Amino acid sequence: MNLLAKKSLTVFTSLALAVTAAACSSGGAGNDEAAESQVPGSESSHSASPTESDGSLAKYDPPITIRTTAAEAKDFLNEGETTENNVWTQGYEQELGIKVKYDWITKGDNYTDKMNITLASGDLPDLLNVNQTQYKQLLDAGQLEDLSEVYEKYASELVKKFYTMGTDGLKPVRQDDKLYGLTYYSGSYDTSPMLWIRTDWMQNLNLEPPKTMDDVMNIAKAFTEQDPDKNGKKDTYGLELNKDLMGGGDMNPKGLMNGYHAYPGIWFKDGSGKLVYGSIQPEMKTALARLAEMFKAGYIDPEFATKDVAKASETVMAGKAGMFFGFMTSPFSVSGMITNENQIDWLPYPIPSADDKPAKVQNEVSYGNIWAIRKGYEHPEALIKLMNFAVEKTFGESAKTEAAKFIGESGQGFHVAPIKLLEPNKNVGIYHHVVDALEANDPSKLNREEKSYYDGITSYRGGDRSQWWFERIFGPDSSQKIIQHYIDNDSILLNEFVYPPTKTMATKGATLGKLELETFMKIIYGNVPIDEFDTFVQNWKKLGGDQMTEEVNQLVS
Known part of the structure; x- marks a missing residue:
């Protein structure tokens, strides 16, 4: 969930994330789902789109079917859409030749229990969306397809880039030099x-x-x-x-x-x-x-x-x-006390050291749930292509003209996609872009998401103190400035254990x-x-x- 949506919905969470970490995550470590990251932008500075010629988005002809499962995402569907039939499922079929069929759909808080029942039954869907414990169970039972070759062959350059931003975003699903899944990797910086x-x-x-x-x-x-x-x-x-x-x-x-x-x-x-x-x-x-x-x-x-x-x-x-x-999202915990009737203010500071040895801050990488393919499914590369499609439509060159179609005006439409990956660790880059625009008094180079934060800061500076949190997360004296300080001083100590x-x-x-x-x-x-x-x-x-x-x-x- 992005900052704007979080604020408007008054979503204040205290989940322990394994961090989460992104503009809307609470400041902790991760749960079974990664903390939702930022709204994908409608403009992109990323590399050129993948094409049919490299296979990353090549269409199946005749079409194939892939069975999977889902947690309901009714709040993010466009009018007239369903989980089974929406802009994403239509896009998969029309552009990739992949028909997504759901074995079952359940409420989000029932998903883990429902998946446990499915795993016990032995009747596995082709595409598995599981937590780390369930993934380990499947891996130990030899029920997962090795994706090493199809990932190297089919993953787009943008997907590969995202999975290497900050650290190895696929580390939890690598065993014995083989790759058994894809993670919902959202980076780590924002958990500092x-x-x-x-x-x-x-x-x-x-x-x-x-x-x-x-x-x-x-x-x-x-x-x-x-x-x-x-x-x-x-x-x-x-x-x-x-x-x-x-x-x-x-x-x-x-x-x-x-x-x-x-x-x-x-x-x-x-x-x-x-x-x-x-x-x-x-x-x-x-x-x-x-x-x-x-x-x-x-x-x-x-x-x-x-x-x-x-x-x-x-x-x-x-x-x-x-x-x-x-953490970087702490303004959400205190923003209610910032009003036009008072002069209350908070500022973030780096963690100081108790001695002459520089302090390091502990940091959690958020990997979220894992997508895997059941052993024996004849098209394991379909998972990679679905990921390529999701990243391309929200962050690639296609996003310039198609992002609004797939993520909607709220920017939350990516929740409907069964496969998704939001750009990891991008908030510190947004901070630099927004601060540069503020200094130049020129937001013309900002994408839609960045422009929303710029507008919030200018509203705050214009007297609307309800917009204070924009200033303290992305302004010149903000939590993202502190994170940049940690990066510059090599002050981040990652949790090395990221496995089930x-x-x-x-x-x-x-x-x-x-x-x-x-x-x-x-x-x-x-x-x-x-x-x-x-x-x-x-x-x-x-x-x-x-x-x-x-x-x-x-x-x-």
């Missing part, structure tokens, strides 16, 4: 943590932007003790958190922990090249000690353990806290996750001493963590 601070409070107290984690502590102290809202009451505190801690969404402490070189919940390489779990590393103990110190001093919302992301956002919007760690859960993850991961959350919460609240972290690490290892670590390293070796 950053620090959001109320700048009107900083001005009231004559505070400077933070350059170190000690500065963050001092700002939190000032916001708690020096009456930053000037109401004569001691009713504010520095930092807001939410009860999920390591979960997705705003108001989580991951950014603070990154400042202490701790990376909770992700797997990364240690000095020997072995993958290790961030939550059990020594740096995490230091970060937790700091949080416990802040909580004891009253700098953190004393009731955060009872608040989910939505409730924590309400606390911030009520003017009770002046700082939180969030290992055996031990599937059986013991929930128990270990509960142990982690409960221990961290007790330490922060001061219910147990900081040395309880060492006991947690020992228990984590004994209860399955060591086995899980071994499995992870075997999988990636």
Whole structure:
């Protein structure tokens, strides 16, 4: 979903994404579906269209049929269309000679359960749309077609480009040098943590932007003790958190922990090249000690353990806290407090370091669901051609004249397509284009999506503070500027484990996750001493963590 649609529909999510990451994603890691990315533009700067001569969009004659399944997308259909008969299915048949037949269509929240029943039945559709766990089940059973050759032969240059933007977008579906599917890869940059601070409070107290984690502590102290809202009451505190801690969404402490070189919940390489779990590393103990110190001093919302992301956002919007760690989409969490009747403002800042070692921010690649072909289907290349078609109509040369037809005026018509891929990591490029246009006072070179953000910023600057979020996501002092800072300084640390859960993850991961959350919460609240972290690490290892670590390293070796 794009920023405009998200705002108009008031879609504020707190899903943990494996990130999601795009202009409309919430700031966390991904669920079974990738966070929807930006509206495809009606203009393109990409390479020339694929043609029939290279096979990427060659039409089948006679036509072929491909069986698949779908979650309903009624909200995005044009009048008179159905999931079975719409501009996309018509385009496939007319231009590619591919007839799409649905074995079943169900509501989105029933899709995973319905697919589990289908997998158990053994009657598989030709084209499978599955989550990572289901994909692993099919792969282990030898039920998926190897797509290596047909991908190399038929994938358009634009599709191949998209799957290599930022990192390997097909990494989760590569096993033993073979390719078994396509991912809904949306990049990673937009899942980067950053620090959001109320700048009107900083001005009231004559505070400077933070350059170190000690500065963050001092700002939190000032916001708690020096009456930053000037109401004569001691009713504010520095930092807001939410009860999920390591979960997705705003108001989580991951950014603070990154400042202490701790990376909770992700797997990364240690000095020997072995993958290790961030939550059990020594740096995490230091970060937790700091949080416990802040909580004891009253700098953190004393009731955060009872608040989910939505409730924590309400606390911030009520003017009770002046700082939180969030993401590029965090303006959506606080935009309701920005009105023409006040001068409230927030600015994002890079995560500062606690020492002389530059801080890195942890980052999740969003891969979403997986499309695969059942073993034995005679036209596995059809999946590749359907992907070529979707990318071409929304981002290729054809998009200049046909994007409106396929994605509609709302820009959301891509939801109807059974196969889709939105340009990964493109928001930072949009930021540069919009800022350049603002500086030149000339939006003529912007595409439709970019122009909508430009117009929002100019409306905000013209006095409409309801458009503030445009300025803070794509303006000169925005979250995308912070992401560019991370890119320039090589400050992004990717989660290296992007595969379906290992055996031990599937059986013991929930128990270990509960142990982690409960221990961290007790330490922060001061219910147990900081040395309880060492006991947690020992228990984590004994209860399955060591086995899980071994499995992870075997999988990636």
